Amino acid sequence: MASSVFWYLREFLRAAWIKKFLFAKTAPLTTPSHFRGFPEPTGKTCQHALFCMMACPAPGAIEVVHAGDGWIPRIHKGHCIRCGLCVEACPNGVLKSGRIQETMQREGTSLLFSFRIAIDKELCTGCGNCCTACPVNKQADAQMGAGGHSSNDDVIMRVQEGDIVVIHEDKCTGCKTCEVSCPNGAIRIARILEGYQQPVQEGSQ
C-alpha cells in the first residue's frame, strides 16, 4: 500500500506531468493533408470514361452527369466511403482526394480496367437485345437491326445462326448496358481491376 502511494506521488510529481496538467491545450482541429477525404474535382475535363463509377465499391456513391457542354462526376457524400478508388481509376485525373493524386504521379501507380464478357449458353435465347443495346455496336454498325444480326466485323458481338458470338471482347467499355437489356440475365460483364506501377527510377526511394 505504502509503495502504491509513493508510486502515485512519483508519477504525478514529474515535471512533464505537471507541465502537461497546467498548460495542456487541445490542438486545433485541422484536417491533415494526408487524410483521404471525399473526392473533389481538380478542374480537368471529364472524358466520360466512367471508370470512377465502375471502380466504386459503394452503390450509388458516384455518378457522371451532364453539366453544360460536358460531363462531371458527382459524389453523393452519404454513400461515399472515401476509399479513393475512383481517384486512382480515373485515367484523366479529374478527381482528387487527400494526396492520392500526387502519390500516384510520383510513384507512377494506376489501376487498370479490363472487361470480359461471359454468356451463359443455357440461359441465352439468342434474342439479340444485348447486341442492339450495346453503344459500341451502335457506333460500329448503325444499321444493326432488332435481331442483332450484322455483316460488320467491327462489332463486339452479334447473333450468328441463333447464337451470340463475341468477336471483339477488347472493345468492351464495361458499361453493362447489355446486362440490363438481357431478359434472362444470361450475359454478365466482369470488370477486372489490376494494380499497376511503372518501373521505379533509381534513387527516388
Add this chain to the structure above:
Amino acid sequence: MKRIVDVNIPLGPIHPCFKEPIRLKCEAKGERVTGAEVELGYMKKGIERIMKGRPWQEVMFLAERVCGICSVIHNMVFIEAMEQISDIAVPPRAAYLRVIANELDRMQSHMLANFSYCYTIEHETLGMYLLDLREQVMDELERLTGARVTCAYIIPGGVRCDIPKKEAGDLQVSLDRMEADLRRYAGMFEDGPMIALRSRGVGILTQEAAQRAHVVGPTARGSGIAYDCRQNHPTYQKLGFVPITRPDCDNFARVMIRFDEVFQSIDLIRKCLHELPKGVIRGGGVCKAGEIRYSGEAPRGELTYFIKSDEFGRIVEIQIQTPSIMNIEACCHEMIIGSDSIADVTATFISADPCVACTER
C-alpha cells in the same frame, strides 16, 4: 441456518463494460460463479452473403468492415488468399509495407483491448493513458494509408501507396516516443498492487483447458501455448518472428502478453523500416478462379478465410472464421467458472478480448 441460494445472473446484452452486445448468463452460488452460458446473435450483419458475386475491389472493403478494430488483417488475409488463388507475386517492398500496416493495426487493437480491461477493473487513468497512445498509433496509420480505421491499403499484387523517406523517419521517431510511453504504462500495470489484486490468479485458463477449448491468439499465448500464425507467413519468417508466451494462465498474463506483443510489433516495424527493400510496390496481376483456405494472425488470434472464386475473380463462396468465437467459448466455459465474485466475471471476459462484431459478422 444459513441458506445458500442458487441465482442466475444475466450480464448484458447492454452492460457498461461490454463494448458490443453479448449476454452472459452466470449461475452463482452466493458470489461464487459455478457455471456460465453465452448468448450470441445481437448484431448479425450477414456480410458473407453480401460478398458473394462481387469482385475483389468490392469485397475488400466489405472484408474490412467485418471488424472495426482489426480491419487491416481482414483486408490482408482476404487479399493474400486471392493472391494465392491467382498466383500473384508480391514485390518485396510491398510485403514489408504490409507488415508495417498490419503491425500498427495490431498495436492499436491491443491497446484498445488493454484499455477496456483497465476500464473494467476501474483503473480508468491507465485506460485513458492507453487510449491516448492508441490515438497516436492511429495517426501513424493514417499517415501511412490515408485513413484511421478502414485503411484499404492492401490490394492484389501490392499496396496502395509507398512510404516516402521523410515519413519513414517520422514513423521511427514516433515509435521511439510511443515505446518510451508504453514502457511506463506497462510498468504501471505490472507493478500496480491494486491491479494485481484484481488480475493475478483470477480467471485461470490452464494450458490443458486452453488446448481443449482450441483457444487462439494472445489468450492462448497467455496460457503458454506458443502458437502464432505469423510463424507461417513468409515475410514474418524473414524478419525472424518468434511468438511470445507467458506461463501464468490468468488475466494478468493475458493483458501483459498484449503489452509484450505491442513492444514486439514496434521492433518488427523498426526492422521493416530498416530492411525496407527498394523497388516497385505493385506488381500487377489479375484474380483468377480457385479455391483456398488461408489463415493469418489477427490481433485476437487465427483468422481464416475460405474462398472460392470464378474465372473472373468474382467471389462465389466465402466463409470467414474469426478468432473470437473460440475465445468467447473458452471464456465462459473455463475461465469464468470458479470466479470468487461477480465483479471478476466482466474483468475475465474482457481479458479474453472478445470481438462480437467479428464473431457474428
